[in-house]
Amino acid sequence: MAWMNLEPAHRQAKEEFALREPGSMAFNAAVTYRPETAEFIVPFLGSYYLVKYPGGEVIDAAGGSEVPKEVQITLLHYLAKASPAQVEGRLISFQELPGGFIYVGPFNNRAVRPLVGIFGGKPELLVRAAEMLGGRRVEIGDVAVSVPVLPKIPITFVLWLGDEEFPPSGNVLFDASASRHLPTEDYALLPSLVLGKMRRLVCH
Incomplete structure (x- = not known):
C-alpha cells in the first residue's frame, strides 16, 4: 500500500498537490480557497483544516496538536484528485x-x-x-x-x-x-x- 511508508507518500502527495491549479481544486473538491492567504479550508470529520498552497502544509484551524500524517495525506490526495463528479447516492x-x-x-x-x-x-x-x-x-x-x-x-x-x-x-x-x-x-x-x-x- 502507498501508505505503508508515510514519509514518501506524504512527500509525493505534496508534490502532486503543488502541480494543480488551486481554483480547479477548490471547485472539484467543493471546498473554499482563499487567494489572499493561499490556503484551502477543508472540512474533515467534524473539524476544519487549513491547507497551504503550494507547499501543502496542513494546519488544524482550531489550533492544538500537530495534524497526523495520515490525515495530511488524505487531505492532499483529496484536493489533488477530486473530480467534478457529484455524490450519486448509490x-x-x-x-x-x-x-x-x-x-x-x-x-x-x-x-x-x-x-x-x-x-x-x-x-x-x-x-x-x-x-x-x-x-x-x-x-x-x-x-x-x-x-x-x-x-x-x-x-x-x-x-x-x-x-x-x-x-x-x-x-x-x-x-x-x-x-x-x-x-x-x-x-x-x-x-x-x-x-x-x-x-x-x-x-x-
Whole structure:
C-alpha cells in the first residue's frame, strides 16, 4: 500500500498537490480557497483544516496538536484528485472500487473488524457518534449510518446485530462516485480514521 511508508507518500502527495491549479481544486473538491492567504479550508470529520498552497502544509484551524500524517495525506490526495463528479447516492462495496480486491485484506482488518469490534455490541453508540460528526442513520442492515467524511466522500457503516447463533457482523460502503475523488488504497485506510474519531467521541 502507498501508505505503508508515510514519509514518501506524504512527500509525493505534496508534490502532486503543488502541480494543480488551486481554483480547479477548490471547485472539484467543493471546498473554499482563499487567494489572499493561499490556503484551502477543508472540512474533515467534524473539524476544519487549513491547507497551504503550494507547499501543502496542513494546519488544524482550531489550533492544538500537530495534524497526523495520515490525515495530511488524505487531505492532499483529496484536493489533488477530486473530480467534478457529484455524490450519486448509490452505495457500492470496497471490492467494487477499482482494484479493490487487491486491498480487501487490509480493508477488512482496518475497517470491518474494528467496526464490529467497537460498535457490534453497542449500535446506539455508532448512531450517536455519527450524529456528532454530522452523519445520519440510514436504512440498511440492522443499524447503519452515513458519515460525511469529506465534502464529496460520505462513508456508510453497516451493522447486523448478532443472536444466539451468529455473532454481529458489519460492512463499510462507499458512494458510487468514490473512485472519482480518491484512489482505492486510500479507502482501505480512511474508514479506520473515521472509526478512531467516533470511538474517541463516545467510548470512554
